[in-house]
Amino acid sequence: MQCDYFDAGRCRSCTLMGVPYAAQLASGQRRVAETLERHVPAEVWLPPVSGPESHFRNKAKLVVGGRKGAPTLGILDDGGRGVDLRHCGLHEEPLHRAILALADLLPGSGLTPYDVPSRQGELKHVLLSVSPDAELMARFVLRSPGQRARVEELLARLRTALPGLRVASINLQPEHKAVLEGPEEVVLTPERTLPMRVGAMTLHLGTRSFFQTNTQVAGALYAQVAQWVAAERPRSVWDLYCGVGGFALACATAAPGWTPDVLGVEVSAEAVASARLGAEQLGLTDHVHFRTGDATAQLDAAAPLDADAGPDPEAGRADPQTLVVNPPRRGIGPRLAGALERSGAATVVYSSCNPSSLATDLSRLPSWRVERARLFDMFPQTSHHEVAVLLHRR
Structure with missing residues (x-):
């Protein structure tokens, strides 16, 4: 990609401007693999996912x-x-x-x-x-x-x-x-949300809602995470830091005939309202629920769901068999890592926008091993990358 602003020295935000995109992608994969090499074996890496190198920001x-x-x-x-x-x-x-x-x-x-x-x-x-x-x-x-x-x-x-x-x-x-x-x-x-069509689902963004910058690569990320989760066929899935419900809704619709109990947890009440709207429009409200709250507190309070109880969005959902976490750049931190260690979950999918904090968090999860990993290049022309890893109990 060529940029007149970069060439004139007026903007240097794109630090890799002028580097051929194939070289950017290869270098990014190498750097991320090196950052995570203590926790992610070389053989578990899947090929990186990329989109267009320009005109990608939404x-x-x-x-x-x-x-x-x-x-x-x-x-x-x-x-x-x-x-x-x-x-x-x-x-x-x-x-x-x-x-x-x-x-x-x-x-x-x-x-x-x-x-x-x-x-x-x-x-x-x-x-x-x-x-x-x-x-x-x-x-x-x-x-x-x-x-x-x-x-x-x-x-x-x-x-x-x-x-x-x-x-x-x-x-x-x-x-x-x-x-x-x-x-x-x-x-x-009058309208308060922006509908974002991603694959077969439509997410709803409020004015303060977070959504990935690159819609095409975000769709690939949601699809990959949903594929990993669906392969396990868990009875219950929790999406922590769920935002407007992208991972939760993608998992809930990942495989015909498989209807897991899904709970999304997010501190933003606006985002939770948007996630509920997305579930309603997909006809998923009988088994997909969202709650405003703290991810660590929710996981620490997990309790088995009474099989005879009806689906109550305000009641505790089933102790999760699979967890999806998509934290801010700082990562999940020691408290949530400890809760993951104590949980009864058998599978975790961790989506990270910061490989360094991901490496730190993986060192806090000695009971888990990385089975698959993939880089998603959300931010061409920069050294920032999204990484998803699939973890199983050792």
Whole structure:
């Protein structure tokens, strides 16, 4: 992939830009295998999964810089000034078109970009997401709520330019600190979720929901995990850190005639509501349930399910035979690792976006051995990778 911004030195976010993609993939596989070599035998690695090397991102996190009437959309330089990257080649084509439409309309909106050095201005970021059906979510991060009317006027013009705009919101971040968004969100549209079609299922993303950046490779990851789980035919499956339910729903629909009891656990109530909507639309609510809560506490409290009890989403589900974990970059940590050691599960599938924390967590699981491992290249042009491993009891 060639990038004018990289060649001009305006953006260095893609550290592997210019390296042939086949070489990137081979190097990434080698580095990850070396990081995990104490825990993952060489012979258990499956071939890496990749997608397109450009136009793969389904989301754009755009810093708004510049000045009123002449904003930039992209990143900040070392001095905190805006660098415009509206033609970045990483974004999916519908997302790229949305960025160009926003760039055309934003100068006339009356919104003042937030200036980091002077700590003045209002509009800090615009966060855009696109679905496989070219529907869009747009979130505007403001310093204060006083500019809501201007955002709503901008949205009216954006809807004309972007008929696929489905969800829009204002996020309030009043503090001057290096965080992308604040705690308060105001949804401005009747629709509150963005449907993301992945294989045979549709996930629903709320404004704060996490979803993988690369839809094509995410679909391959869900399919691989579901295949590993279905091969075991467990009676009960738990998806910890379930988010909007991707792994849980993929496992629940993995094999005709196999209907495991599935429980997803996630701390975000918004994500759990989205996961329940996905299960409802798939007709899975009789045996797929989601709960807002802490993953470690849920696993520690696991108890056998009364076979005569009806499916109650608020009651304890069956002690899991298979566990799927997809933690943040920091990994599962010692508490959840200890709970996995004590659990009655026979199989664990661990999806990690950080091979280093995965290696640390595997060292905390002496009762388990890695049977299969696979790299999923979610982030071409960078050294970041997703890795999934299948573990069985020793």
